[in-house]
Amino acid sequence: MSYANERRIAELAIQRACILAERVYNSQVKGTITKDDKSPVTIADFGAQALIISSITHAFPEDPIVGEEDSNDLRADKSKRDLVWGLVKDTLDATKDLTGELGDIKDDEEMLAVIDKGTHQGGSVGRIWALDPIDGTRGIPTGRAYAVCLGLMVDGKVQVGALGARTYLSILRSRREEGILLSAVRGGGCHHETIVHPICSRDPISMSSTTDFSKARFCEGVETAHSSHREQASIAKSLGITAPSIRMDSQAKYASISRGVGEIYLRLPVSMSYEEKIWDHAAGSLIVEEAGGVVTDIYGNELGFGQGRTLKTNKGVVAALRALHPTVLKPVQKELKVFKL
Numbered sequence: 001m002s003y004a005n006e007r008r009i010a011e012l013a014i015q016r017a018c019i020l021a022e023r024v025y026n027s028q029v030k031g032t033i034t035k036d037d038k039s040p041v042t043i044a045d046f047g048a049q050a051l052i053i054s055s056i057t058h059a060f061p062e063d064p065i066v067g068e069e070d071s072n073d074l075r076a077d078k079s080k081r082d083l084v085w086g087l088v089k090d091t092l093d094a095t096k097d098l099t100g101e102l103g104d105i106k107d108d109e110e111m112l113a114v115i116d117k118g119t120h121q122g123g124s125v126g127r128i129w130a131l132d133p134i135d136g137t138r139g140i141p142t143g144r145a146y147a148v149c150l151g152l153m154v155d156g157k158v159q160v161g162a163l164g165a166r167t168y169l170s171i172l173r174s175r176r177e178e179g180i181l182l183s184a185v186r187g188g189g190c191h192h193e194t195i196v197h198p199i200c201s202r203d204p205i206s207m208s209s210t211t212d213f214s215k216a217r218f219c220e221g222v223e224t225a226h227s228s229h230r231e232q233a234s235i236a237k238s239l240g241i242t243a244p245s246i247r248m249d250s251q252a253k254y255a256s257i258s259r260g261v262g263e264i265y266l267r268l269p270v271s272m273s274y275e276e277k278i279w280d281h282a283a284g285s286l287i288v289e290e291a292g293g294v295v296t297d298i299y300g301n302e303l304g305f306g307q308g309r310t311l312k313t314n315k316g317v318v319a320a321l322r323a324l325h326p327t328v329l330k331p332v333q334k335e336l337k338v339f340k341l
């Protein structure tokens, strides 16, 4: 199956949401709230989730969606809700030519209902979308990177992925780029576009072919609460990597290695009780695989997207060029004292 229509809708939906996200990124008003689990959410997260879910349900009304956010905080705070609706309305007005393909939202009540269509519990049967409206949320108030990420799983396997990322790092950026949009269909390779609307260019991308660890670079997250910098540094050292790590928020790390900026992405767990969320990996992992990489957990097992809202049986992430992956996994397992289950 080509999934051409799913890919196109995903790309357009990501573009529309990135327009909204950029408005927040460049504004003084981020409307940050701390969620019950102590993690941050901004008005961009709510607005992007509303726009993307509305796009999916317009094009594929039967498809369920696993989305990160819900509307509870907005229902409890009228000023935040007004801010988000203002943003969503302005973005819809600015992208009227997309309404035919992506649909519209008529008022704030409908917006809240649309956000809450992301509560599906996931699973291994049929088509299910996994949505991270803003990944790397901390990147928005801090002026770092963020990504807008969408994947389509079919019977528990990701088949389509699209990811829009702010490429604030000059190393990630090519000529005149403000942002990048990557998309992939399983078995169909991976494409890169510059985020301009409408889509005007499409270039295939692939990972770096460097297999010499002394020339390799690895990507890791910024937050020490999300992955173990100490263990990642130790693994890099035992592999003979000498370059400093490339640190950035969000699935921009997957985007980075899939475009040849870095060969390895390490996300080693800080706590063995944390379950990674499917929306934090669905799009990025497929894009890396289609660009020539392998993505597993620290046990060397593939990521299991069909088990609900989290990757229940996996711990951490090790992503690398196909030829490097087995060699990278060895010191990971030695350092963490784990063996393939």
Ligand SMILES: Nc1ncnc2c1ncn2[C@@H]1O[C@H](COP(=O)(O)OS(=O)(=O)O)[C@@H](OP(=O)(O)O)[C@H]1O
Residues within 6 Å of the ligand: 039, 068, 132, 134, 135, 136, 137, 138, 220, 221, 222, 223, 224, 225, 226, 227, 248, 249, 250, 251, 270, 274, 277, 280
């Ligand atoms: N303890 C723990 N361990 C691992 N991952 C966690 C943890 N807590 C949160 N999260 C998720 O991390 C997502 C952001 O990942 P990043 O790669 O951007 O983190 S980093 O800041 O760059 O380190 C972030 O996604 P967003 O909430 O979409 O930003 C969270 O889903």
Ligand SMILES: [Mg+2]
Residues within 6 Å of the ligand: 039, 040, 041, 068, 137
């Ligand atoms: Mg979050």
Ligand SMILES: [Mg+2]
Residues within 6 Å of the ligand: 132, 134, 135, 136, 279, 280
């Ligand atoms: Mg996320």
Ligand SMILES: [Mg+2]
Residues within 6 Å of the ligand: 045, 068, 132, 133, 134, 135, 136, 137
């Ligand atoms: Mg998020």
